[in-house]
Amino acid sequence: MGDGKYSRPPKRKPGLTLIRVVVAGAYGRMGREVLKTVWQAEDMVLVGAVDVRGEGQDVGPLWGAPEVGVTLQGELDKVLAETRPDVMVDFTTPDVVAENIKTALHHGVRPVVGTTGMSSRELEEIRALAGELKLGCVIAPNFAIGAVLMIRFAAEAARYLPHVEIIELHHDQKLDAPSGTAIKTAEVVAAARGDFRQGLPTEVEKIPGARGGSFDGGIRIHSVRLPGLVAHQEVIFGGLGQTLSIRHDSISRESFMPGVLLAIRRVMHLEGVVYGLENLLFE
Numbered sequence: 297m298g299d300g301k302y303s304r305p306p307k308r309k310p311g312l313t314l315i316r317v318v319v320a321g322a323y324g325r326m327g328r329e330v331l332k333t334v335w336q337a338e339d340m341v342l343v344g345a346v347d348v349r350g351e352g353q354d355v356g357p358l359w360g361a362p363e364v365g366v367t368l369q370g371e372l373d374k375v376l377a378e379t380r381p382d383v384m385v386d387f388t389t390p391d392v393v394a395e396n397i398k399t400a401l402h403h404g405v406r407p408v409v410g411t412t413g414m415s416s417r418e419l420e421e422i423r424a425l426a427g428e429l430k431l432g433c434v435i436a437p438n439f440a441i442g443a444v445l446m447i448r449f450a451a452e453a454a455r456y457l458p459h460v461e462i463i464e465l466h467h468d469q470k471l472d473a474p475s476g477t478a479i480k481t482a483e484v485v486a487a488a489r490g491d492f493r494q495g496l497p498t499e500v501e502k503i504p505g506a507r508g509g510s511f512d513g514g515i516r517i518h519s520v521r522l523p524g525l526v527a528h529q530e531v532i533f534g535g536l537g538q539t540l541s542i543r544h545d546s547i548s549r550e551s552f553m554p555g556v557l558l559a560i561r562r563v564m565h566l567e568g569v570v571y572g573l574e575n576l577l578f579e
């Protein structure tokens with residue numbers, strides 16, 4: 297049990313419109329952090345929590361608080377029907393996220409999605425559905441402002457130093473590789489440097505995969521998975537007699553929470569899918 301500091305929702309200004317939030321993947325590492333953050337937000341109310349693990353448990357103890365009166369439930373569809381939220385925040389797994397988003401949209405609920413690993417076909421289906429239903433949806437492979445800036449700076453650097461490799465490092469329970477952030481970085485770098493191909497065509501890998509995954513134009517992406525890591529990435533540029541490294545480290549999951557809060561607030565006023573936090577930050 298914690299010290300009770302998070303046992304009460306924050307004091308709220310009278311007349312403030314509260315955003316009703318359900319969290320999917322609530323038992324997971326990110327889900328717990330989102331539960332705590334939403335619980336503490338003065339303009340939000342946590343109305344439901346969904347996970348296939350921990351069903352029936354009160355969610356307060358998941359972030360070290362006493363019981364708060366919201367219990368984990370297994371079926372998203374049922375929770376959305378019963379609690380009628382404004383927003384569903386999803387930090388689940390690549391195999392269920394697209395279905396969760398569609399379920400939310402069919403209930404008139406706006407999704408804010410951090411789960412990575414969705415296919416481009418799934419993304420297109422969701423774009424079409426959100427557009428048709430005229431509902432906002434934010435999908436961001438990285439909610440940390442520092443990571444968004446890293447990608448922006450990488451795009452700038454790639455115009456002058458087009459030889460690039462990306463090393464991303466995450467905890468060893470991460471399901472997808474490379475990370476959504478690494479793919480996004482490679483896309484942005486490839487677009488910024490135009491028609492360019494790097495690498496030595498005659499090189500030989502003595503161990504398959506030694507040179508990492510190959511993205512468009514020969515951009516190599518290397519994925520490191522180790523306990524102790526959270527989410528980190530280094531983008532290394534090589535030029536004549538010099539290198540430039542742009543590195544971002546999420547040293548705790550708190551790093552993602554300002555971005556998640558921003559997305560919950562902004563999704564209420566959007567129509568259709570916004571992909572990437574940068575499109576909310578640098579419009």
Ligand code: NAD
Nearest residue numbers: 321323324325326347348387388392410411412437438439
């Ligand atoms: P985790 O494994 O700790 O949590 C995932 C949770 O989803 C688990 O508790 C699991 O039981 C639950 N789940 C699985 N199927 C479900 C279903 N059908 N309905 C409801 N819940 C279900 O993983 P994590 O470290 O919290 O990461 C979750 C996702 O978020 C991953 O895809 C990860 O890559 C991504 N992530 C994104 C960001 C970002 O900024 N966008 C940051 C960190 C992690």
